[in-house]
Amino acid sequence: MTGVTVATGVTDTTRARGARRVAILGGGPAGLAAAQAALAAGADVTLLDEGGRLGGQYWRHHEQLTDRRLQHGWGRFERLRGVLDRAEVHSGASVWSAEASDGLVRLRAVVGAADAAGRTALDIEADAVVVATGAHDLALPMPGWTLPGVTTAGAAQALAKRDGVTVGRRTVVSGAGPFLLPVAQSLAIAGSEVVGVHEASRLTGLAAGWLPRPWQLAGKAGELVEYVGALARHRIPYRIGSGVVRVLGADRVEGVVIAALDAQWRPIPGTEREVACDSVALGHGFTPRLEVAVALGAVVEGDRRGRFVAVDEAQRTSVDGVFAAGEVTGIGGADAALAEGAVAGFMAAGGSLDDDRMRGPLAVRRRMRAFAVRLERAHGIQPGWTSWLSDDTVVCRCENVTRATIADRADVPMRAMKLATRAGLGACQGRTCGRAVEAIVADAGGAPEGFDRRPVLAPVRLGEVAALAPDLHALHTGSTVAAAGPEQ
Amino acid sequence: MIRITVDDEAIEGRAGQTIAGVLIGAGRTAWRTAQTGERGVFCGIGVCHDCLVTVNDVEGVRACQREAVDGDRVEREVRA
Amino acid sequence: MRVAVIGSGIVGAACALALVEGGAEVVVIDRVGVAGETSSRCEGNLLVSDKAPGAEADLAVASNAMWRVLAARLDAERPAGQPATEFEAKGGIVVAFGGGEAALERFAEVQRATGIRAEAMDVASLAAAEPYLSREVVHAVHYPDDAQIQPSAATQALLDTAIRSGARLVIGDVTGPLDRSGRADRSGRLAGVMTTAGPIEADAVVNCAGPWAGEVAARLGARLDIRPRRGVILVTTPMPQRVFHKVYDSDYVGAVGSGDAALQTSTVVESTPGGTVLIGSSRERVGFDDRPGVAPAAAIAAKAVRLFPFLEETLLLRSYFGFRPYAPDHLPVIGADPEIAGLVHATGHEGAGIGLAPATAQLVAHAVLGAPTALDPAPFLPGRAGLQETA
Numbered sequence: 001m002t003g004v005t006v007a008t009g010v011t012d013t014t015r016a017r018g019a020r021r022v023a024i025l026g027g028g029p030a031g032l033a034a035a036q037a038a039l040a041a042g043a044d045v046t047l048l049d050e051g052g053r054l055g056g057q058y059w060r061h062h063e064q065l066t067d068r069r070l071q072h073g074w075g076r077f078e079r080l081r082g083v084l085d086r087a088e089v090h091s092g093a094s095v096w097s098a099e100a101s102d103g104l105v106r107l108r109a110v111v112g113a114a115d116a117a118g119r120t121a122l123d124i125e126a127d128a129v130v131v132a133t134g135a136h137d138l139a140l141p142m143p144g145w146t147l148p149g150v151t152t153a154g155a156a157q158a159l160a161k162r163d164g165v166t167v168g169r170r171t172v173v174s175g176a177g178p179f180l181l182p183v184a185q186s187l188a189i190a191g192s193e194v195v196g197v198h199e200a201s202r203l204t205g206l207a208a209g210w211l212p213r214p215w216q217l218a219g220k221a222g223e224l225v226e227y228v229g230a231l232a233r234h235r236i237p238y239r240i241g242s243g244v245v246r247v248l249g250a251d252r253v254e255g256v257v258i259a260a261l262d263a264q265w266r267p268i269p270g271t272e273r274e275v276a277c278d279s280v281a282l283g284h285g286f287t288p289r290l291e292v293a294v295a296l297g298a299v300v301e302g303d304r305r306g307r308f309v310a311v312d313e314a315q316r317t318s319v320d321g322v323f324a325a326g327e328v329t330g331i332g333g334a335d336a337a338l339a340e341g342a343v344a345g346f347m348a349a350g351g352s353l354d355d356d357r358m359r360g361p362l363a364v365r366r367r368m369r370a371f372a373v374r375l376e377r378a379h380g381i382q383p384g385w386t387s388w389l390s391d392d393t394v395v396c397r398c399e400n401v402t403r404a405t406i407a408d409r410a411d412v413p414m415r416a417m418k419l420a421t422r423a424g425l426g427a428c429q430g431r432t433c434g435r436a437v438e439a440i441v442a443d444a445g446g447a448p449e450g451f452d453r454r455p456v457l458a459p460v461r462l463g464e465v466a467a468l469a470p471d472l473h474a475l476h477t478g479s480t481v482a483a484a485g486p487e488q
Numbered sequence: 489m490i491r492i493t494v495d496d497e498a499i500e501g502r503a504g505q506t507i508a509g510v511l512i513g514a515g516r517t518a519w520r521t522a523q524t525g526e527r528g529v530f531c532g533i534g535v536c537h538d539c540l541v542t543v544n545d546v547e548g549v550r551a552c553q554r555e556a557v558d559g560d561r562v563e564r565e566v567r568a
Numbered sequence: 569m570r571v572a573v574i575g576s577g578i579v580g581a582a583c584a585l586a587l588v589e590g591g592a593e594v595v596v597i598d599r600v601g602v603a604g605e606t607s608s609r610c611e612g613n614l615l616v617s618d619k620a621p622g623a624e625a626d627l628a629v630a631s632n633a634m635w636r637v638l639a640a641r642l643d644a645e646r647p648a649g650q651p652a653t654e655f656e657a658k659g660g661i662v663v664a665f666g667g668g669e670a671a672l673e674r675f676a677e678v679q680r681a682t683g684i685r686a687e688a689m690d691v692a693s694l695a696a697a698e699p700y701l702s703r704e705v706v707h708a709v710h711y712p713d714d715a716q717i718q719p720s721a722a723t724q725a726l727l728d729t730a731i732r733s734g735a736r737l738v739i740g741d742v743t744g745p746l747d748r749s750g751r752a753d754r755s756g757r758l759a760g761v762m763t764t765a766g767p768i769e770a771d772a773v774v775n776c777a778g779p780w781a782g783e784v785a786a787r788l789g790a791r792l793d794i795r796p797r798r799g800v801i802l803v804t805t806p807m808p809q810r811v812f813h814k815v816y817d818s819d820y821v822g823a824v825g826s827g828d829a830a831l832q833t834s835t836v837v838e839s840t841p842g843g844t845v846l847i848g849s850s851r852e853r854v855g856f857d858d859r860p861g862v863a864p865a866a867a868i869a870a871k872a873v874r875l876f877p878f879l880e881e882t883l884l885l886r887s888y889f890g891f892r893p894y895a896p897d898h899l900p901v902i903g904a905d906p907e908i909a910g911l912v913h914a915t916g917h918e919g920a921g922i923g924l925a926p927a928t929a930q931l932v933a934h935a936v937l938g939a940p941t942a943l944d945p946a947p948f949l950p951g952r953a954g955l956q957e958t959a
Contacts, residue, residue, distance in 0.1 A: 050534065052555055057533065062504050096884075097862045108862060114534070114553035117546045117881040136535045148518035148528040155532025155552070163509025164502070167517055167529065251526060252517060289535075397538060399842070400524045408649035412724060413604040419720035420651035422842060427537035427548075427805050429886060432530075455887045459548070462804070462847075462869045463880030468862055469870035548805050548883045567806060568843060 019044045022348045023107055023124055025095060025292055026132035028056020030326025030337035032080040033361075034130040034345030035087055040357070043349035045087035046124055048109055050458065052092050054081060056134055057154060058334045065164035067189050070182075073334065090122060094458035096465075098129075100296040100319050105129040110464050117461050121468070128321040128348035129296065131309065132341055133289040135327035139175070139282035140385050141395045141403075141436050144247030153183040153283025160190035167192075168279025172256050174198040174244035175283035177379040181227035181238075183281055188234040195277050197231070200261050200284065201379050202241040244280060245272070245388040253278050264384030285381050287435060288328045291454040296322045304438040304448055305380060306331075313362070314353055315344035323348045331375060336368030381435075386443050395440065396433045398426020403440055410446030417441065429454050490558040494519070501556050508532070508539050508551040511562075519551070521566040540565055571936055572597060572761055572770035574742055574784055577607035578719060578925045579914050580776035581726035584735045586929035587774075590937045594735040595768050596727065597761065601739055603723040606778045607922065609890025611801055611848050612719035613814065613836065614923040617660045617711035620675070621682040623947035624899060628920065629684065630943055631927035632713055638926050639717060642725040650728045651721035654841050660714030660814040661689070661698060662821075663875070669707035672818040676709045685712050700810045700878050714814050716838060719922045726925075740765030742777075745788045745908075758788065758910035772936045774912045779856075779893040781901075781915035790908045793955060794901065794915055796891035798857065800850045800864035802872070805883040806843030810876070814838045817875055831864055835871040837879075844885060847872045851892070851919070860889050894918035897954030899947060902931045906951030912936055913950050 022038045024031050027049030038045045055061055059077045068074075090111050097108040105126045112119030137152035139145070149168055151159075153175055159165050171192045173184050176199060184194045231238055245267045246257040260271035290300055293309045298317035301310040309324040311317055317324050325344035326337035342361040347353070353362070389395070391404035399422040409417045417423065423437050424430030430437065434451030441448040491500050492510060501510030508529045511519055518526035520540055530538040532552045539551040542563040551562075569592045573584045576598035588594045598604065614635050619625035639655035646652060664672040676686040689708040694701065697710070731737060740763035747759050760769040775792075777784040785792035817835040836848040850864035865887050873880045893915045895901050901916035912935050917924050931948065933939035946952075 050553075052553075065502060065504060099859070099861055101859075113555065113557075115543075115546070115549040115883075116554075136531060136533055139530075146522075146524060146527065148526050151529055152531045152536075155529055158532040158552070159509060159512060159529065163505045163512070165505075165509050165512045167512055394524060397522075397527075397530070397536065400522065409651075411601075413601040413608075415608045416601065416603040416720050416724055419603070419608055419718065420724055425842070425886075427540065427885065428535060432536045456884050459550070459883050461880065462802070462873055462882050462884055465802075465862070465866055465884055466870035466873050466880070468866035470867075546881055547807060566808075568808065 020128060020348075020350050021046070021126040022345065023048065023105060023126035023129045024132060024345065025129065026056065026134055026326070027051060027054035027091070028132060028134050028326065028337065029058050029334045030134070030341035030344070031056070031130065031132035032077070033338045033341030034132055034325055034348070036080050036083050037342040037345035038130070038349040039083055039086050041346050041349035041351040046126065047084065047087055047089045048093040048095055048107070049091050050094055052114070054089070054091060057158070060158055060161045062162050062164070066161050069189055070161050070186050076338070093122060094460060095292060096456055096458045096460040098292050098295045098457060100129070100322055103127070103320050105296070105321055108468070110460055115459055118463060121464065128323060130341070130344045130348050131293045131296070131298070131317075131322065131324040131328055132326045132337070132344070133292050133328055135286035135288045135331060136431070137283045138285040138287045138381070138435055140284045140381070141393055141433065142244065142246055142388055143390050143393045144249065145282070146394050146397055147247055147249050147253050148251070149249070149253030149279045150247055151279070151281055153180060153281045156281035157183045157186045160186035164190060166190045166279070168253065168277065169193060170195055170277045171279040171281055172196055172198070172244055172258070172275060172277045173281045176200045176285060176381070177283065177375065179283055181231065183283065184236050185227055185230035185234075187281065188230065188236065192279065194234060194236045195275060196237045196239055198242045198244060198258060199238065199240045200243045200265050200382070202263055244282070247280055248274065253280055256280055262384065263382065265382040266384035266387045284385075285379070286327060286331045287431070290328060290452045291457050293317065293322070293324055293328060294452050295455070295457060298322055298324065300450070300452055304435065304442060306376065307450060307452060314347045315340055316347065330369070330372045332368045332372035335364060336372060339364035339368060383439065386439055395436050396423040396426060398428050398432070399423065406437055406440045407444040410441040410444030414441070414449040417446070424451055490556055492556055492558070492560040492562055494562045495564055505556055506552055507541060507543065507549075507554050507556045507560065507562060510556045511551065519564055521564060523567050569593065569772065569937065570595070570770045571772045571774060572768050573774045573776055574761070575776035575778060576602045576723070576727055576737065577605060577776065577778050578603070578723045578726070578922050579778070579917065579928055581723045581730065582925040582929035583774050583776055583914055583932045584730040585726050585733070586933040587936060588730050588733045588735045590933045590939050592937060594730065595770065596730070596735055596737045597740055597742060597763055597768065598737065599739070599741045602727045602737070603720040606890045606892065607723045608720040609888055610719050610799070610892070610919070610922060611836065611846055612717045612722070612922050614715040614717060615660065615920070616684050616713050617662055617686070617816070618820070619679070619684070621678055623944070624920070625682060625684070627900070627924055627927050627943065627948075631924050632715065634926035634930070635715065635717065635923070639722070642722070642729060645729065646725065651718070651724055653722040653725050654718035655715065655722070656717075656841070657715045658813050660711040660816060661694070662709045662711065662816045662818045663701065663705040664707040664818045665704055666706050668818055668821070671821045672707055672709060675821045686710070687712070698812060698815060700876055701815065702875055702877055716814060717922060718840070722922070738763065738765050738768065742784055742787055758908060761788065772910050772912060774914055774932055774936065776914045778915055778921070779891040781893055781913060785905070785913065788908060788911060790905045790911055792901065792905075792913060792950065793896055794893045795853070796856055797894050797918065798850070798852045798854055798860060798889055799848070799892055799919060800860050800868065800887060800889040802847040802865060802868055802887045803885045804845040804847070804879070805885045807845070807882065809839050809843070810878060811837055811839045811845055815875060817871060831867060833864065833867045833871060835868070835875055837872050837875055845879070845882065856891060892917070892919040892921070895955055899954065900924060900928065901950050901955065902928055902948040903935050903945055903950055906956075
């Protein structure tokens, strides 16, 4: 057995004080704001973040490698980080199990270098938890999207910010939503020529969506102006109602096919044109990281176009003691996440919505909720995208399952479909292809169910799981775990 | 500067970069053999598991999440 | 003859195929569709190695032989879209750590007497067969007849084949019986079932509802004591093949059969065609509780690592659990209901349903259609004393 040590999330002194123990999952804007608010309300706070450095996707950084032009609201981040010396903070923490019962939350994590073997076990019991696990990019499948050089928009930005590199020298950005703008800026600053930014939504939709209140776009008016300025400065064309529908190349990206898209995101015949490039950044939206909230029993609302953790005005989920904030509750951007995090952390610590300190966050929260609705209306994925797939397009990247294979098995229950085709059964557990698989099943007349339930919440090694078992001697003699015949 | 080996070839990166960052910085965009071809980084934030490598004999390490450490031995994974 | 089969798990699908090929007009009724529950939440072990001599061992040996023919046929006749069964006659190896070798060898000895092939392995042949196995293993027995199948795919293949032969699948929940006049009623011979998708007339009704068979029986006015047992299974990430047979820890051999609710585990480690390693399994009697927590996974992982030390650094990809149907006397329940004419049960396979499905289907075809069988139906009849005492 590797050396596994067990740390406890809460010290004895805090228990003696009787303070509420609040665990916060995620070190992005929502989680950090939650930590600050919970500390202010007198709670003992344990914050777990899977990243090596706090900040989440929004404040992803590296002290030397990150170009300062790519950081926004950095002062806010430093202030939030500054109060954390009163909290127990674990970076590099993978929470692989979460349970809530009888008003207690139990979290199991391993802490250490990403995916290392024999990391330090962390077993946390808390009175309340704030789930601020965020979202990841949703890149829709298309022919050629498994070629090296194709990344998500978020990958392009993460590599630029955190590692100071770009995958290629000539990049096409395609997808939907305002997030494409900072991605293009990041690529340009990090050294790749951005051939164009292709926004699938059309002008009417955009105008109805965020154009009336552009200052809400990515948080602040200044930020928007900056992105638009960056596009102009780098001479990056911004095309609406268009998108990459096919990636070309034998062993790596050599170009893309761009087509005009109709309001349903169907490619318009005759508009296809080839553009040479060596890299593609795709971002058609975001998928909330729901598995922790689902494991805790929280109700998830929505349909296959978008499912989020259901919360009330106080960021309470359907489960006692379980709160959620940020992109897991709806895609609203950093300001929404900060406001929701502040409410969630304060309420998790036993605070009251009537407290004066909640007026600001509640007001921002209300405004940003409305913005999130407009954002989805303007940029939400439209069902016609599946028409750019071919029968042999790989949809599940892990198991290399094609569109036709999934569609052929659309008439059986989702669980049976997955086991028959292996779609969604691979290393990423459907995190990448889940929404696309659901769309294909729906197109084929099936009834898709979610891919949201994942009993193993994060990569963990069997030795790390085994460390929780009573010792092997006890197992073998049957004193705690009896032996039984094989399961069939 | 840090130095790691990739399939026994030495490459250099900058302190604090992920293994994916070091590989890309060294001009490599693909480092895993999947059933249908070569793969490299896709999601960049630890979700898709496309960028898996073996690091110091431990399999299944996400190159985009793992900070490179001087002397790391990185090896290609091949899916049969 | 019109037959309504309730449940489209492996037993329902196998029965549907046997019945439709026996000349019946078959309607399969399921709440969610093919392989929606237990048969998609298990391992697909086709075992003879774990069977102590007795009626179930005889059924397992017969069914094992039937699977070889059936799986080959399902795969050979497979149209596009139908999944392959992934049947593999890979054999099983049961191993003992120090102190367990005598019990394992005694168990193998009595099995040999009943015709189960069980071959003791020497150190060299074990190392050649499973090079990654723990060096602490002191004794091993090879069971060449143990095999593996992908249970969900096999269930789908069976039902697809039955449907191509004329069976029909109806998605709905059974709510009660139909009487001769076609009305819902609770008296007389069953004339079919009432479902949420409408009435289904039938001359015979086969209850293949697995762990829910007791509930279905009650809705049809019958008494059947079938309970759920929860089993958790772990799946690793894909890797180069390092496990070549089904490998079990023999610690269950000689253990007293326990009816208590405590967590029990037995270790089964095997590779799948997808490259993952499947690790089973726990058994807990906790009703239909769907929150197993970490204890079963931890216990399974600990014992698997002991068996194959390399697994310690292997990534856990996912875990899943299912509910296995068991009767109080731990024997399958197959045959006519002792009180309700026209009702036949096929359940209670307690984690052996995948392996026992073909033989079960043959017994059901015998009970419903009078089809010939060389199997002895008597030990499994729902009217047996072991069931009636507790029902």
